[in-house]
Amino acid sequence: MDSPVGVERLHPLHGRRGGGAAVGLTPAQAAVRISLRAKPDAVSALSGGLGLDLPTRPKTAVVNADGTRSALWLGPDEWLVIDDGEHGGSADLVKALADTGVLHSAVDVSHRQTAIMVTGEAAAETLAAGCPQDLSLKAFPVNACSRTVLGKIEIVLWRMADDMFRVECWRSYSDYAFAFLSEAARDAKA
Amino acid sequence: MLLIRCPYCDESRPEIEFRHAGEAHIVRSDKMADLTPDEFERYFFLRDNRKGDVYERWRHIHGCGRFLNAVRNTVTDRFLMTYKAGEPRPALPDPQAQAAATEGNGQ
Numbered sequence: 490m491d492s493p494v495g496v497e498r499l500h501p502l503h504g505r506r507g508g509g510a511a512v513g514l515t516p517a518q519a520a521v522r523i524s525l526r527a528k529p530d531a532v533s534a535l536s537g538g539l540g541l542d543l544p545t546r547p548k549t550a551v552v553n554a555d556g557t558r559s560a561l562w563l564g565p566d567e568w569l570v571i572d573d574g575e576h577g578g579s580a581d582l583v584k585a586l587a588d589t590g591v592l593h594s595a596v597d598v599s600h601r602q603t604a605i606m607v608t609g610e611a612a613a614e615t616l617a618a619g620c621p622q623d624l625s626l627k628a629f630p631v632n633a634c635s636r637t638v639l640g641k642i643e644i645v646l647w648r649m650a651d652d653m654f655r656v657e658c659w660r661s662y663s664d665y666a667f668a669f670l671s672e673a674a675r676d677a678k679a
Numbered sequence: 680m681l682l683i684r685c686p687y688c689d690e691s692r693p694e695i696e697f698r699h700a701g702e703a704h705i706v707r708s709d710k711m712a713d714l715t716p717d718e719f720e721r722y723f724f725l726r727d728n729r730k731g732d733v734y735e736r737w738r739h740i741h742g743c744g745r746f747l748n749a750v751r752n753t754v755t756d757r758f759l760m761t762y763k764a765g766e767p768r769p770a771l772p773d774p775q776a777q778a779a780a781t782e783g784n785g786q
Contacts, residue, residue, distance in 0.1 A: 547688045547743070564743035565687050621680060621693035635688075638695055638741050 501603050501660040507671040511611035511678040514670050516663075517604035517655060520573035523582045526566050527593035538589040539582070543568055550634040550647050561634040561647055569645055569657070603663045607654040607670060611677040616654060618673030620646060640669045681756065683737065686763045687745045700736040702726050703748045704768050730754060732771055736764070 500516055507514035527535055529545070536543045541553040544562040552559040557574030570582060586595045607615055613624040619640035623629060634647035642665060645657035658666045681694035708714055708722065727733070733753055738746045750759040750771060762769060 547690065564745060567744060621695055636742055636744070638693075643741050 498600075501663045502605065502667055505667055507667060508607075508609065508615075508674040510609075512607060512609035512615045512674045514667065514674060515606045515608070516667075517606050518573055520571050520599065520604070521582055522572075522597070522599045522602055522657075523570040523586070524596045524598045525560075525568045525570055525586065525593065526595075527591070528566060531589075531591040531593050534589045534591040535586060535593055538585045539570060548629075548633050548635050550632045552632070559647075561645060563634075563636050563645065571657075601659060602657050603660045605656045605658070605663070605667060605670060607656060608652060610652055611674070612652050612654050614677040615670060615673045616646070616656070618676065619669055620644075622646075624648075626651065639666060642666060681758075683749070683758055684761045685739045685742060685745070686747055686761050687739065687743045692739070692742055696739060696741040698738045698740045700738045700746060703734040703736045732759060734768060737761070 498519075500519065502516035505514075505516055525535070525543075532543050532545060539553075539558065539560065541551050541558060541560055543560050544551045547562060547565075550559055550561045555574075558570070558572045561569040561571070563569055572582060583595045583597055586593060613629075616639070617624055620637055622635065622637050629635075629648055631648055631650055634645065636643065636645050638644070639646075639656065639658070642658055642662045644666065647655040647657070649655055656666060656670070682691040683694055683697050684691045685697075705722070708718075711719075714722065730753055732750055735749050735751055736746055737749050738744070746764045747761055748764055748766070749761040750769070751757065752759065759771065760769065
């Protein structure tokens with residue numbers, strides 16, 4: 490994202506790489522994130538504003554047609570919207586939502602959170618070192634997402650493919666999350 | 680690990696995603712300003728703390744974030760049932776149904 494003073498914002502996990510042959514850990518690229526809360530009667534209008542259908546089924550994520558924007562169900566009236574189009578996302582989602590005119594709360598949490606991509610055949614095994622949920626494909630299929638726990642911190646976990654997870658965590662915890670996953674990756678399928 | 684069924688997520692989830700939130704079905708008076716100190720003490724501080732099946736509030740804080748109600752046995756730590764906040768206090772399930780319900784949930 491362009492800064493008015495020409496200083497590039499550093500990713501909290503700038504330059505970090507982790508994992509091994511069976512699992513890779515990479516910081517996700519910058520993204521616009523919105524914490525969205527709304528009652529059921531506002532969902533269809535807000536979906537129109539975002540250009541995707543907000544999921545209403547627990548534990549599901551929906552991605553838009555060109556794969557740049559996604560909405561993750563976090564609770565019955567709460568979603569996490571992530572937009573990583575255009576190299577870090579410059580979309581003004583708060584405005585897009587405000588233009589719908591329906592009652593809702595949209596808070597920009599782009600820089601509160603960051604994300605780590607966990608990829609590879611041992612991805613689920615690596616996460617299972619600290620996440621108490623059942624991460625088998627049957628219980629946690631592709632496009633399942635959930636707020637949950639990793640070690641000592643809260644995360645939002647999203648399975649984007651069979652062997653690819655996105656771990657959203659608060660930026661001040663990202664160092665812990667990355668170190669935790671690096672250790673777990675060492676133990677998973679060496 | 681204990682599994683607790685969240686009625687909002689419609690799934691059994693690990694206990695560490697939840698936080699205990701005290702006794703359930705405590706009704707706040709419509710006329711708080713008129714309560715005597717004794718009545719307020721009863722409402723605010725005094726709890727039954729029963730041994731056996733109790734109605735409790737829990738919060739799925741590291742999940743959907745919602746408060747829910749649960750019936751838990753304080754001796755065995757078994758969750759007999761959970762239901763959404765705001766729903767009326769349900770009758771306790773009969774012991775045979777309890778045994779069947781808790782059989783398969785990993786406790």
